[in-house]
Amino acid sequence: MSAELVRFALECAAPQREEALLALVEAGSSEVIKVCGRLFRDDDGLAGRLLARLTDDTTAESLIEDLRTGGVPGVPWIIAAEAVAEHGALAVPALVAALESFPLPAQQTDHWMRHESAKYHLMHALKKIGPAASAAVPVLESISTDDEAYRDTRWQAAEALDAINHG
Numbered sequence: 001m002s003a004e005l006v007r008f009a010l011e012c013a014a015p016q017r018e019e020a021l022l023a024l025v026e027a028g029s030s031e032v033i034k035v036c037g038r039l040f041r042d043d044d045g046l047a048g049r050l051l052a053r054l055t056d057d058t059t060a061e062s063l064i065e066d067l068r069t070g071g072v073p074g075v076p077w078i079i080a081a082e083a084v085a086e087h088g089a090l091a092v093p094a095l096v097a098a099l100e101s102f103p104l105p106a107q108q109t110d111h112w113m114r115h116e117s118a119k120y121h122l123m124h125a126l127k128k129i130g131p132a133a134s135a136a137v138p139v140l141e142s143i144s145t146d147d148e149a150y151r152d153t154r155w156q157a158a159e160a161l162d163a164i165n166h167g
Helices: 002-011 014-027 032-040 046-054 060-069 077-085 088-100 112-144 151-166
Strands: none
Touching: 002 014, 002 032, 014 032, 014 046, 032 046, 032 077, 046 077, 060 077, 060 088, 060 112, 077 088, 077 112, 088 112, 112 151
16 A cells, blocks of 8 residues: 555646655555655645644744654654745755754764654755755764764765755
8 A cells, every 4th residue: 555655646637645654654655755746845834734633733933842852753854944944045044053952963862863864854945945954064973973873864964955056
């Protein structure tokens, strides 16, 4: 069933995408992140529309805080991060503040992996915002060279820097 739904979501017309993605989310499909990543490139506003259907609270600030503290309940992180990115440059100061709230260098505590995941998701939004997120460059440079950070976190920081510097 999940494979059929994935195929449908990737091949259907725009009006049916939301329904297909919501069905994937409801089914708890692990494929939702891959499918969303592909569909968000072609449909501006899709993440925000999905988020509005999944939750009542869609302000950039509340989404950023939710991503910083563990995610939006019942919403795959990619939908929340992409919805934040749809706010563009207006979300950058709050994204930078959220990243700066984590210890640097990263600290190997019981919450280390949760913090690394949160940073990854926040930086995904900055990457999607691109050049308009230039205010994030200093914190991204610090994270990208933090030897205590998880390798995927450093990679995402480098990806965000590349997207900001090279559009």
